[in-house]
Amino acid sequence: MRTLSLSSALFFIFLASPAKSETVTFDFTAKIESLREQTNWGPEVEVDSSDLAGITISQGLISGRFSYDRKSIRTNEPPLTPESYDYATYSADNPKNKLEMSFGNQKIFSQAVYYSVTDQRTAGWDIFSFTGKFSNSFRIYFTLIDGTGTAFNSAGLPGTLDWERFQYFRYIGMDYLDDSTGDYRHLGGRGSIISLTQVTPAVPEPSTYLMLLAGLGGMVLAAGRRQVRR
Incomplete structure (x- = not known):
């Protein structure tokens, strides 16, 4: 032949x-340093552990994984002074934009993730952040800030995140609020992100x-x- x-x-x-896949994935660990619980319209109380959100959340180490598609649709207009900064928010409708969290042996998956990127063109902060929605009542917030303003050169979703650049601020927070039954219940948590690792190689797309x-x-x-x- x-x-x-x-x-x-x-x-x-x-x-x-x-x-080439445009989906970027990172693993991270964080430490919850404060949990404050409020029930029945009473005072906020610092707690070591809480079940208010439907899962057990405790002070100490937690872990997670987030992914985003760099082709996600921008949902806001460019600023009026683009020569000084750019701030972009991205649609949560993209199914490749995901967040999963592990609290001990309990794992939960987001319903939607809202990403945003700030690029300071002259001076100031470069910021990468997202909000993960797990229900109408429960959200997790993730923020990295580069105090030198040199981490990004655009407000597009980045192909990588240089962990060493974001030493100025590495924050994770959570908020649960339910007053649907008239019995006000609120849980607030805050802590620090302590590690970030890009997952490689990228999984080929279908x-x-x-x-x-x-x-x-x-x-x-x-x-x-x-x-x-x-």
């Missing part, structure tokens, strides 16, 4: 090459496998046609 021409082989190899199958199928068809012509 005759082999494929060089140009045909190169074409199919290119077609089957993996597509389109990658479709392209691979298409390329292999094309090679088989071309080889078959050449065999018939002999």
Whole structure:
């Protein structure tokens, strides 16, 4: 059987090459340093642990993983003075924008994640932050601030986060509020993010496998046609 021409082989190899994923994923750990609980409209009380949010949340170490698609749709207009700064918020409708949290052996998954990026063009702070919505009552807040204003050169969702640059402020907070039954219940927590690791390599997107199958199928068809012509 005759082999494929060089140009045909190169074409199919290119077609089957993996597509670059635009989804970025990070693992992080944090330390909850304060939990304050309020029930029945009484005073706030510092607690070591609470079940108000439907899961057990305690002071101490927690962990999580967040992902975002760099192609997420921007939801706000650029500022009137873009030469000095840019601040962008991104749609939570993208299914690739995710947050999962682990509290001990309990794991919860977000309903929506709202990302934002601030790029100070002249001086000031560069900020990466998100809010993870787990229910209408429970949210988690994540903020990294670079005090030098050099972490970003645009307000686009970044391809990486340089942990060492964000030494100025590394904050995690949480808020649970439910007064739907008339019995006011509130839990507030705050702490520090203590580590951040980008998850690599990126998992190929489904389109990658479709392209691979298409390329292999094309090679088989071309080889078959050449065999018939002999």
